[in-house]
Amino acid sequence: MTSVDTTIRRITNGEAPGDVCTTDLREAPWTFDVGIPSYGPGSSMFDAIPQSSPLQGEIPLEYREASADELHRRILAAKEILGDRVLMLGHFYQRDEVVQYADYVGDSFQLAVKAKASPSAEAIVFCGVHFMAETADLLSTPEQAVILPNLAAGCSMADMADIDSVEAAWEQLEGLYGDMEAKDADGLVPVIPVTYMNSAADLKGFCGRHGGIVCTSSNAETVLEWAFARGRRVLFFPDQHLGRNTAKAMGVPLERMPMWNPRKAFGGNDAEALDEAKVILWNGFCSVHKRFTVDQIARARAEYPDVRVIVHPECPMPVVDAADSSGSTDFIVKAIQAAPAGSTFAIGTEINLVQRLAAEYPQHTIFCLDSVVCPCSTMYRIHPGYIAWALEALIGTADRPGEVLNRITVTDDVAEPARLALERMLAAKPNHTVSV
């Protein structure tokens, strides 16, 4: 089992053609940071990047031309000089050549909590994507600077629900239900907005302002219980699959989960469907997890009769139904840790995490359900060249004082309600008594 980086190096040398979703993976991210904005190599042709997406300017030639060895030396030297002044965080889906520099590796929420627990670090270099850096900024102190080494590292799923579209949806629902804060005879308001952690800070702020809440893939059921106890129905964005898989597991029938298409009036629904809805699902998805299929699971079972198939709940419902279990990245890691030696796992989540787990747990057979190497294209935008650039800028030179590049800042008007929505999530406790 080779790492994604190794595989990409092999195809660059012409050794493994056809094993990757696109040979563009051999190019450095700055190739895609100039000209027309895009999600970069490996992204789905159906993912249209919003015009307002942050752009990354060209970084100095010395970083673009440096060899992997030189960048490695420079990053280690910069980390040594900066010491505890800088905290480096790496997401599970980040490639190994970046993760090696991280002080902590985890999912987006674990990393944001780590930022909150490290108030002495002056700067937090977040090797993940834009919404994660925003969440770290929400939870860190105002004095701390959160740095995203490449501003073009966004998330195509998060981009599928923008504040204007969600505000427009809310106005239409308001047109149907009137006062959105008025409680009915059962003490329920008409709609509770719930946003997945994988969303922009302004959507978390929207939820905070409208009695709503944030969820992660670990606590989505608890959060939906919280919301069902307060609202007649939920508007869940941006990931339809996490919403559908979670609500279905709680007993919500599919016919009570209409999809909201933001390009259509009332999301493409009639008033009756929205009246009957328990969860209105935003039409968003993760391009990485959408790649997994029931056929892949059937092939894995045919080849390894004892295989345990675990998929992420961002996968489509038929895939989650066909798997043995589904859960967050943390769930997947813990399931592998707890398994007896000699277990076989087929995993449906991002390839970098799967291949790292395969290397860390050689006592098991662990493979990705999708045999084609296709990492998260937006995570892929973080490259050691950008990390070296951001770290060396913090140090400065004899002629130039240190400076913070690519700082991610959430303005107070957004941050305050966004924190409220996050605090509601942290306070939500499972009760399993809410009827659906």
Ligand code: SF4
């Ligand atoms: S794996 Fe999917 S949800 Fe996660 S950052 Fe990449 S595109 Fe976004």
